[in-house]
Amino acid sequence: MSELCIISFPKTDYSPIALQPHQNLSEHLTIQNSPVLFGCRTGICGTCLVEVIGDIAPPQADEQEMLDTLAPHNPNARLACQVELTANVEIHKIEQ
Amino acid sequence: METTIHKLSDNPTTYRKLQINHTRNKQQDHTALMDEAAANFRYKDCQDEYWNPEEFSLLYGTPLWEQSTPHQRIILNHLYWVAYYSQIVSAEIATIYFNQTSAAGLYAQEDFRLICDTLDLESSQERAHINAFRTIAKQVEQALFGELIFTYPMRGPFTETMVYADTNALKTWWKKIQLQYFGLISANNTFLACQYFTVRGVRTLNGKLVQHKLSNYYQKHPHQYTAPIPAKISYYHFLDESFHFNSSTILSHDVIACLKPPTKFERLVANLGLLGCQRDHFHFSAAINGIFWYDPALYTKIYRVLRSPIFDMSERDAKEMMRRCFTQESEGLHRSYLTHQEAMQSYKVYVEKLNYLWRRNLEMSLMGSNSISRYLATQQSAFRRFEQHHGED
Ligand code: FES
Numbered sequence: 039m040s041e042l043c044i045i046s047f048p049k050t051d052y053s054p055i056a057l058q059p060h061q062n063l064s065e066h067l068t069i070q071n072s073p074v075l076f077g078c079r080t081g082i083c084g085t086c087l088v089e090v091i092g093d094i095a096p097p098q099a100d101e102q103e104m105l106d107t108l109a110p111h112n113p114n115a116r117l118a119c120q121v122e123l124t125a126n127v128e129i130h131k132i133e134q
Numbered sequence: 135m136e137t138t139i140h141k142l143s144d145n146p147t148t149y150r151k152l153q154i155n156h157t158r159n160k161q162q163d164h165t166a167l168m169d170e171a172a173a174n175f176r177y178k179d180c181q182d183e184y185w186n187p188e189e190f191s192l193l194y195g196t197p198l199w200e201q202s203t204p205h206q207r208i209i210l211n212h213l214y215w216v217a218y219y220s221q222i223v224s225a226e227i228a229t230i231y232f233n234q235t236s237a238a239g240l241y242a243q244e245d246f247r248l249i250c251d252t253l254d255l256e257s258s259q260e261r262a263h264i265n266a267f268r269t270i271a272k273q274v275e276q277a278l279f280g281e282l283i284f285t286y287p288m289r290g291p292f293t294e295t296m297v298y299a300d301t302n303a304l305k306t307w308w309k310k311i312q313l314q315y316f317g318l319i320s321a322n323n324t325f326l327a328c329q330y331f332t333v334r335g336v337r338t339l340n341g342k343l344v345q346h347k348l349s350n351y352y353q354k355h356p357h358q359y360t361a362p363i364p365a366k367i368s369y370y371h372f373l374d375e376s377f378h379f380n381s382s383t384i385l386s387h388d389v390i391a392c393l394k395p396p397t398k399f400e401r402l403v404a405n406l407g408l409l410g411c412q413r414d415h416f417h418f419s420a421a422i423n424g425i426f427w428y429d430p431a432l433y434t435k436i437y438r439v440l441r442s443p444i445f446d447m448s449e450r451d452a453k454e455m456m457r458r459c460f461t462q463e464s465e466g467l468h469r470s471y472l473t474h475q476e477a478m479q480s481y482k483v484y485v486e487k488l489n490y491l492w493r494r495n496l497e498m499s500l501m502g503s504n505s506i507s508r509y510l511a512t513q514q515s516a517f518r519r520f521e522q523h524h525g526e527d
Contacts, residue, residue: 069479070475070479075480077379079342082376104154107150
């Protein structure tokens with residue numbers, strides 16, 4: 039079995055969550071167990087815009103197009119619903 | 135004299151968001167696929183398999199579910215689909231109407247054509263969704279029962295879109311007047327036209343909680359090509375609605391911020407609209423997780439299902455089963471309550487930056503005042519009335 043990835047939410051009261059690699063964050067994080075709100079869940083609306091610190095693959099072109107509009111100056115900004123989970127990550131909310 | 139004309143495109147980020155949303159929705163439009171899938175639907179081709187994840191079955195996790203045979207469980211799974219999307223049909227009819235009135239209110243501004251084109255595209259998608267949902271639901275109910283149970287005739291946008299708490303003619307009339315009035319004024323008021331999208335956004339946000347799970351069933355299906363057509367339609371619908379949710383968010387969060395602050399009257403109407411939404415979403419249902427129906431309004435429908443040859447229960451057994459399902463705690467009831475809680479928390483975050491909202495809308499306190507014990511108390515008295523009035527068939 040592959041090792042679990044730990045998703046943590048520093049500077050919040052939310053406990054870390056352990057998931058299998060490649061699991062879809064929007065199926066496991068809710069507004070009750072994390073600071074992330076998922077709206078569309080398909081990478082278009084930006085409600086799940088967060089800063090992700092960790093060793094994960096860079097965004098695909100569609101996600102990048104949204105990030106260029108939503109957070110052009112933040113290189114760590116990601117859409118949580120589009121992240122391919124392969125390592126431990128820290129998630130920080132971006133105040134918009 | 136003020137001569138500068140303020141244009142929406144003066145806000146490049148908002149305008150860019152609108153452009154991406156419209157362009158991608160046009161490119162990925164599922165209308166043709168949806169129409170084709172609905173036209174190819176034959177109940178007998180997929181009547182022996184699930185269409186949703188198991189937990190999205192009518193009365194899942196209640197005593198009825200526990201004692202159902204595998205065949206009956208499959209039917210409860212199909213009936214969830216039928217009942218769920220019958221509700222969505224009503225919501226989409228209302229959306230088509232308010233998209234039009236809001237577009238009128240928005241088009242009066244410089245540069246708002248892009249928004250109006252987006253809303254037109256969305257309305258045409260809603261019509262394809264409605265066609266697909268009704269084609270399938272009617273065929274299924276005719277095949278199973280020889281009559282329609284959860285499916286109801288097409289209705290206008292001012293009719294209740296939810297199954298409501300015991301209403302009466304006066305309340306129904308008043309609600310209709312309010313909706314008509316809102317349509318009329320939002321067609322001539324840009325702030326209220328945008329505010330409509332707060333309500334639409336909240337409702338879609340709620341839909342997404344469940345529709346994401348329904349769409350996953352198709353997405354993760356081991357043989358997508360032969361997957362049941364209703365599951366495929368859930369998936370297409372989910373993808374279209376993602377764009378609709380996004381336009382609601384841009385209009386209610388970003389475009390609204392480009393306008394003058396609301397007047398007292400606009401604030402009042404906006405808050406009443408959201409309060410109405412909280413009222414619509416006050417209940418949760420043991421029968422159907424994810425739609426905030428008032429269960430006593432479903433008693434006669436569930437009774438017909440239990441008395442049909444599929445469950446073949448006697449009058450006494452059907453009522454006893456309903457009493458256990460609706461008036462006692464069950465896993466199914468707790469699951470629905472959790473969905474209700476998650477929806478409420480999500481709404482709060484969704485509206486938290488809208489500074490013209492009343493505290494009880496920001497805190498969703500009306501919706502938050504429901505609970506499992508309140509649910510059970512309501513059902514216990516409603517069920518007594520049902521038993522008394524529903525004597526011999
Ligand atoms: S939830 Fe909409 S972009 Fe992620």
